Amino acid sequence: MPSADRCPFCDYLAGLHPVTILEQGEQVAILVTRWQRGQGHVLVIPVAHRPTIMDVAPAEEQQLMNAVRRAARAIAAAYDPGGIAVWQNNGVPAHQTVPHVHFHVAGTLADGGTRSGEVPRLNLDETDRIAKRLSPHL
Numbered sequence: 001m002p003s004a005d006r007c008p009f010c011d012y013l014a015g016l017h018p019v020t021i022l023e024q025g026e027q028v029a030i031l032v033t034r035w036q037r038g039q040g041h042v043l044v045i046p047v048a049h050r051p052t053i054m055d056v057a058p059a060e061e062q063q064l065m066n067a068v069r070r071a072a073r074a075i076a077a078a079y080d081p082g083g084i085a086v087w088q089n090n091g092v093p094a095h096q097t098v099p100h101v102h103f104h105v106a107g108t109l110a111d112g113g114t115r116s117g118e119v120p121r122l123n124l125d126e127t128d129r130i131a132k133r134l135s136p137h138l
């Protein structure tokens with residue numbers, strides 16, 4: 001399992017690196033990822049550093065799932081995709097790349113599914129535009 005006291009997501013929330021934050025609460029935040037694999041692709045994370053889903057605190061569980069569901073509804077309302085994909089990986093063998101538990105939520109693409117492999121890295125103006133489109137629906 002990956003482990004780190006600090007990580008890119010913690011640095012984003014601490015304001016050390018720029019990122020588009022769609023929503024930030026006391027326990028859960030929703031970020032717009034710069035690597036869009038579907039329509040309105042966001043990451044739902046606990047504010048506290050939790051490496052994997054096994055490390056999530058009981059009090060965070062409901063908040064995380066609530067945010068995943070609200071993100072899915074916002075994506076559906078903003079993009080009207082054919083489907084909504086939710087995925088979550090734990091451990092390097094499962095292709096977890098950032099050691100801070102995160103739920104991907106994305107609308108499916110016009111031709112179905114989500115994009116795997118290399119995707120272009122969006123700039124902050126582009127992720128801000130995605131947030132602006134989603135935020136009225138949260």
Ligand SMILES: [Zn+2]
Pocket residue numbers: 005006007008009010011048049050099100
């Ligand atoms: Zn972290």
